[in-house]
Amino acid sequence: EVQLLESGGGLVQPGGSLRLSCAASGFTFSSYYMSWVRQAPGKGLEWVSGISGSGGTTYYADSVKGRFTISRDNFKNTLYLQMNTLRAEDTADYYCAKWVIDMGFDYWGQGTLVTVSS
Amino acid sequence: AIQMTQSPSSLSASVGDRVTITCRASQGIRNDLGWYQQKPGKAPKLLIYAASNLQSGVPSRFSGSGSGTDFTLTISSLQPEDFATYYCLHDYNYPLTFGGGTKVEIK
Numbered sequence: 001e002v003q004l005l006e007s008g009g010g011l012v013q014p015g016g017s018l019r020l021s022c023a024a025s026g027f028t029f030s031s032y033y034m035s036w037v038r039q040a041p042g043k044g045l046e047w048v049s050g051i052s053g054s055g056g057t058t059y060y061a062d063s064v065k066g067r068f069t070i071s072r073d074n075f076k077n078t079l080y081l082q083m084n085t086l087r088a089e090d091t092a093d094y095y096c097a098k099w100v101i102d103m104g105f106d107y108w109g110q111g112t113l114v115t116v117s118s
Numbered sequence: 119a120i121q122m123t124q125s126p127s128s129l130s131a132s133v134g135d136r137v138t139i140t141c142r143a144s145q146g147i148r149n150d151l152g153w154y155q156q157k158p159g160k161a162p163k164l165l166i167y168a169a170s171n172l173q174s175g176v177p178s179r180f181s182g183s184g185s186g187t188d189f190t191l192t193i194s195s196l197q198p199e200d201f202a203t204y205y206c207l208h209d210y211n212y213p214l215t216f217g218g219g220t221k222v223e224i225k
Binding site: 035037044045046047050059060061062095097102103104105106108109110111 | 119152154156161162163164167168171173205207209212213214215216217218219
């Protein structure tokens with residue numbers, strides 16, 4: 001059974017940093033692109049960042065480029081999102097999701113809440 | 119970045135109604151579009167991929183159509199469990215972008 005379990009969310013002050021983790025199981029982690037998708041309270045979905053199976057290629061939304069870094073550890077089957085210079089508008093539930101080429105996000109985690117506030 | 123314009127933003131419908139949601143891309147995206155359903159407090163769920171392919175386990179009352187810039191999600195006979203918010207997502211290139219969402223409410 002595929003499982004994605006996010007952790008690392010919490011309350012952080014503006015300008016601060018946070019690292020999210022997503023522990024994956026039930027599939028060959030290194031074979032799949034992975035992404036982070038976020039949802040601000042009461043708002044729609046926003047794709048944030050994606051990474052290839054090897055970790056060699058990364059992609060970012062313009063809203064986080066230069067502040068966030070996606071990475072993965074294929075030995076630990078874990079996806080990461082390092083978030084720096086956080087802003088109030090980064091407050092959201094952050095989901096990790098497994099991407100299947102020519103299909104889409106077929107599995108999602110339960111989300112972890114990041115709150116940026118003083 | 120490609121913009122995805124989804125309409126309507128909300129609708130009210132009754133059980134048994136036929137419901138249609140549309141998504142328009144700011145440029146041609148072939149058939150690189152998926153549809154997702156999200157219920158309150160839950161993660162999104164993939165319904166349709168490559169514009170018209172039904173994801174495994176999704177009821178056949180859901181269908182998708184379109185290519186290029188205009189796409190449609192249709193629910194042929196709305197069921198109580200279908201009241202949710204629906205999003206389109208293009209995967210033609212990066213950055214991926216979602217539509218703004220359509221909230222389907224009970225009339």
